[in-house]
Amino acid sequence: MTRLLNPAQANALLITLRMLEERLRHADVWLQDTEEEGILYHRKLHVSPQRKLVARQLIHSALEEIAEVARKFDFARTYDDRASLIRAQMSLSWADLCDVFSNKLRGYGTVDPRLSLALDPHLDRLAKLALSIASEVSDGQ
Numbered sequence: 364m365t366r367l368l369n370p371a372q373a374n375a376l377l378i379t380l381r382m383l384e385e386r387l388r389h390a391d392v393w394l395q396d397t398e399e400e401g402i403l404y405h406r407k408l409h410v411s412p413q414r415k416l417v418a419r420q421l422i423h424s425a426l427e428e429i430a431e432v433a434r435k436f437d438f439a440r441t442y443d444d445r446a447s448l449i450r451a452q453m454s455l456s457w458a459d460l461c462d463v464f465s466n467k468l469r470g471y472g473t474v475d476p477r478l479s480l481a482l483d484p485h486l487d488r489l490a491k492l493a494l495s496i497a498s499e500v501s502d503g504q
Contacts, residue, residue: 368436377438380429387429391422446500453497460490 368376394415399406410418432438461467464486465479 373436373438376432376436380432380438381441384426384429387422387425391419394419394422449500450497453493457490457493457497460486460493 393406393408394410396408396415408415465474465483468474468478
């Protein structure tokens, strides 16, 4: 069936299905009553046990459908190194942190002159830590 798609079409379909599978698997984990407690956030699912069960069954059906399409179009499983995912996330975090230094916050209005001393050292340390984390998982790359 792969001849039904040109390479660009096959790639678009494959990427879309892979992203959907990842999202479905994340949702399935979230539906298993795990709470996530962070410093600046708390996540809990407020869904009845019956609806969780139905949602998980629907997720299972969707995963079976993805498997069928993958077989039909001869899509192979790819290997993603989590280290590269961590590096990418930390690089994005570094860029995000650079965008909220006090001098950049001027784009949102007048900045209190004391903000630089109160905020920027923390952001600088966090940005450096993000890059250090990315470097640590590089494994010589």
